Amino acid sequence: MILTVTPNPSLDRTYELPALDRGSVLRATADRVEPGGKGVNVSLAVAAAGHATVAVAPLGGPEGALLAQLLGDHGIEAAGVPVHGSTRVNITLVEPDGTLTKVNAAGPEITAAEADALLATVRARAADTRWVACCGSLPRGLPPEWYAELVAQAHRAGARIAVDTSGAALDAALRERPEVVKPNSEELAEVVGRPLATIGDAVKAAQDLRDRGARAVLASLGADGQLLVDASGTYFGSARVTAVRSNVGAGDASLAGFLAAGGTGPAALAAAVAHGAAAVQLPGSAMPRPTDLVPAAVTTTARVPLDRALTEPTP
Template identity: 45%
Template sequence: MSGIVTLTAAGAIDATYRVGTLRRGAFARADSYTREVSGKGVNVSAALAAGGARTAAVVVLGADDVRFARCGLTAPLLRIVEVPGATRVNTSIIDAEGATTKVNAPTPPLSSGAWAATLAALREELALQTATWLVISGSLPKLSGSEELVELAAVRAAAEEHGARVAVDTSGPALDALLAEPAGIDLLTPNAEELSAAVGRPLATLGEVIAAARETVERGVTTVLASLGADGLVAVTADRAVFARADAPFVANTAGAGDAALAGFLLGLTREATATAAGDDPLAVAAASAAEWGAHAVAHASTLVAGPPHGIRALVETDPDLTRVLTPEGEE
């Protein structure tokens, strides 16, 4: 059975605090606290494994935290590349109303030796998993002593060498560079805000998001999966756009929802679909699966999902209403 390999070049420890009330400048005592190995690719692999897929997560972690990582629930999935020191910590604070405040630590640079070791581990896992997809997820570090990000050309070459398609879920300067020259990427997963920045105009309706996504497709991306937050998501190709939305049973933690949605989309593409409202349309099945996994994820207290979604069914539109007005950022 073929698998899916994820690459997290800037691994993290996710620390999640639950508090009654969060007030700026005030003292708050947490009601609960969890700590888990994370990073976007690790989250994607955890969701893929929960959905029954074969997967491996190549992740760069500080040596101080490797023992902890090897004792966690995701340990069997991890292909760890050790670097000196501690792993960065990303912090989520969730208040009684379910709002998530998230602070991510800066991405530490990688030495050229650590990057070479990461590429070697990646090539080995692509071969071991006979991978059909390589998912590049999360922040990309700079090379030590340089202002340049680690070079993705070698990563994409490794995927091509092993016959794996490439999905990318990143942000900031790395996303800007990819959006400027995205040819050869099979799946790109920006949110509406990132698409807006890429095209230099506001995107207030579903039709405007689809038009912006299609501009990226025209530059060489096969599919754009655009997250619309509470409004759902839309999968866009050169000639199609499929909208999907699913309601979560409740909201416990919004961190990691996008990672679960990406995993759901890949599960929908790579596995035989069960009966859904999307019927036998592969793109619609994948979009529905993405929406359902995203809704499933926000009902989890932690960043990582446990098990596949049950009882969540997406609304799917293969001919979406282009005039639909999107919820302004920050509102629900």
């Protein structure tokens, strides 16, 4: 069982357009609505891989009810915490060439009582889980320290925890020594306060996060691959990708693959890379199933190419 926590979930509405003309009345050629939010995406990927998962999230209004229903349609139990505000709705506009324009809503403001109810739900469910994955941005009303408290609560319940967030929330969570943190290259650069130009720079930044409390760092480096830095060493993984269709949710698929494979060591890194590579070759935010994975396309090594320049260096 993998429990996910999404403090700011969403309904994701996607409209496919023949063209994006500002100031015009646009008619969609297709549209769809899907459950969204980083932790929700991890649950979707875990379920697609055939594993049990429960999604904890604040849910409010008819939007929250629909989100719970959509999760159920995917075989995912929604452990929803009722909140006064309505669950946010995010909009994605897709042009024929694959260009995405996203409009992400702020989401409801969470009260102190609702925040405590979220922690209580995690505490009650964490004892029966192998991993807790808390992912995404914090909604209004939750301070950065809330993630640190969540890590502490999960540890008291005897669960291992993975954190995928950024900025002050990630910085605060490090103090409670999460088993895994999963930044991308931009988030890694932000939290250490310096640019990353090479894979070696990313390794040093990941080591800094371990010095500050993270027991392992799984870092997504976009098209360059992924890094795992833990107590046993540093490992680099990459995969051949035929064609990129959408990178939406690819990092969440990677984390799901990593945790489902045990969440430690080079074998779990290989699973993370395989899931991420499969996800970018699928449309929209579709999560890979076992038949989508190509383990033979994945390479992992302890001989990390430290001098290799990043395809997308961080400023």
